[in-house]
Amino acid sequence: MKAEHEFFDTSALEWIPDPDFAGVSQKILSHDDSGASTQLSKWDAGLDTSHSGVISHDFAEEVFLLSGxxxxxxxxxTFLAGAYTSRQPNMPHGPYVTRTGCVMLVIATPV
Structure with a gap:
């Protein structure tokens, strides 16, 4: 189970570069040992994931586009701020490109 947190200032958290995707950074808001996580994900302007092809993973995922x-x-x-998706494990999605960059709230749940 994820740790309990009351409201806190997320601006105090540093953006951590994703080692697998150049141009992607994350702020981990909450996580646990099972792999469940809630995070902010920032994609730099011009990021293009075409080289990775269609994406699929073994966890459920919810994404809310906060900006960009x-x-x-x-x-x-093209999806704008306010767009939402809920994906079951192994659901194909992408590849993606962002002209302006974007920030997303991402909730990952192992199954």
């Missing part, structure tokens, strides 16, 4: 824009190249659709 994100284009799904498979769907040929």
């Amino acid at each position: 824009e994100l284009t799904d190249l498979t769907l040929n659709e």
Whole structure:
């Protein structure tokens, strides 16, 4: 189970570069040993994940776009702040590109 946190100032947390994706940084808000996590994910302007192809992973994922824009190249659709998705494990998605950069709230839940 994730640790209990009352409201706290997330600006005090540092953005941690994702070692697997250049141009992606994260602020881990909460996590546990099972792999469950709640995080902010920041994608730099111009980031393009085409080289990774369609994405799939073995955990459920919810994403809420807080700022910026994100284009799904498979769907040929651009999503703006306020967009939300809920993905079951192994659901194909992406690849993506962001012209302006974006920040997302990401909740990952192992199954």
